[in-house]
Amino acid sequence: MTGQAERGVTVRLTSDHAGVDAAARLLRDGHLVAFPTETVYGLGADATNPDAVRAIYAAKGRPSFNPLIVHVADMDMARDIAVFDPQSEAMAEVHWPAPLTLVLPLKADLPPEVTAGLQTVAVRMPALPLARDLIQRVGRPLAAPSANPSGRVSPTSPEHVLAGLNGRISAILDGGATTLGLESTIVGFADGAPVLLREGAVPAEALGLEDQKVGQENARPSAPGQLSSHYAPRGRLRLNATRPEPGETMIGFGDVAGDISLSETGDMAEAAARLYAILHEMDAKGAELIAVAPIPDIGVGRAINDRLRRAAAPRTASD
Ligand code: TXA
Ligand code: MG
Numbered sequence: 360m361t362g363q364a365e366r367g368v369t370v371r372l373t374s375d376h377a378g379v380d381a382a383a384r385l386l387r388d389g390h391l392v393a394f395p396t397e398t399v400y401g402l403g404a405d406a407t408n409p410d411a412v413r414a415i416y417a418a419k420g421r422p423s424f425n426p427l428i429v430h431v432a433d434m435d436m437a438r439d440i441a442v443f444d445p446q447s448e449a450m451a452e453v454h455w456p457a458p459l460t461l462v463l464p465l466k467a468d469l470p471p472e473v474t475a476g477l478q479t480v481a482v483r484m485p486a487l488p489l490a491r492d493l494i495q496r497v498g499r500p501l502a503a504p505s506a507n508p509s510g511r512v513s514p515t516s517p518e519h520v521l522a523g524l525n526g527r528i529s530a531i532l533d534g535g536a537t538t539l540g541l542e543s544t545i546v547g548f549a550d551g552a553p554v555l556l557r558e559g560a561v562p563a564e565a566l567g568l569e570d571q572k573v574g575q576e577n578a579r580p581s582a583p584g585q586l587s588s589h590y591a592p593r594g595r596l597r598l599n600a601t602r603p604e605p606g607e608t609m610i611g612f613g614d615v616a617g618d619i620s621l622s623e624t625g626d627m628a629e630a631a632a633r634l635y636a637i638l639h640e641m642d643a644k645g646a647e648l649i650a651v652a653p654i655p656d657i658g659v660g661r662a663i664n665d666r667l668r669r670a671a672a673p674r675t676a677s678d
Pocket of ligand 1: 396398399400401402425426427428458460462474477479480481483503504505506541542543544545556557
């Protein structure tokens with residue numbers, strides 16, 4: 360059964376034993392349940408159930424060519440769906456569980472909707488114990504994109520999820536605000552060598568990939584998260600601003616003051632954790648012109664700048 364009503368009631372579940380059990384039951388029955396990870400909230404479905412996976416695309420309005428990340432609780436589950444070689448095995452061994460997604464050759468017979476027909480699958484073992492506990496109790500891998508309408512800002516709180524998807528999903532497992540605030544780093548492999556496909560919560564430096572630029576010629580297969588209008592608030596962004604122009608709402612960082620600040624102390628982790636909440640707030644107050652202070656392009660600042668550039672990019676048809 361799939362049971363995604365066109366417009367139903369979204370139940371808010373607590374993150375205790377009973378809540379996780381209820382979420383797991385709904386997922387096993389083919390329902391959509393948003394759940395927290397250490398990065399952003401995911402919109403989860405049983406990755407082995409084609410109807411449930413299709414319902415993700417419908418609820419998000421996501422283009423069907425944009426494949427999903429499959430979340431696993433442990434290495435056994437990962438090995439069931441993907442083929443590891445010594446390179447990827449070592450990377451998983453060192454980093455997982457982590458905000459790191461590995462694009463690997465597909466092994467299991469997953470519904471083609473999960474991978475958008477590709478022969479590779481994006482796999483991630485989340486660091487948040489609550490997320491792994493949920494997957495464990497479902498007993499199946501969970502396909503989960505960020506729990507936002509396609510093209511909009513990713514959710515870092517239950518309120519963000521409900522603002523975008525209330526009534527379109529069966530339930531949300533409430534784990535409070537997420538801690539890292541930016542999506543996972545995505546790494547693929549070309550001829551055995553790691554390729555940075557998306558900047559994310561694990562800094563490229565931690566993977567030895569700081570010399571790679573996402574989107575460069577050799578970045579194949581490309582992650583369609585590179586769609587330029589991804590992560591966009593409704594207002595227009597002007598980046599690397601040191602002061603606001605008339606009519607602009609200013610987002611500060613460090614010494615550059617603003618109406619609101621990503622981090623007054625210039626703390627990059629704090630800025631990452633607050634970025635999407637601040638963009639959601641800009642949407643909520645209807646800010647049309649938004650100026651953003653410069654962010655150093657090192658560590659997780661690389662991912663912050665990547666998201667800001669995409670948010671500032673001209674809107675595309677898939678928006
Ligand atoms: O932190 C995260 O990664 C969050 C949480 C929920 O885990 N998820 C997330 O999912 O950001 P989503 O759907 O917003 O982004 C998934 C990205 C997309 O850019 C997609 O194109 C890429 O993963 N992707 C998925 N499968 C792929 C594949 N086989 N090859 C290349 N890219 C792939
Ligand atoms: Mg997303």
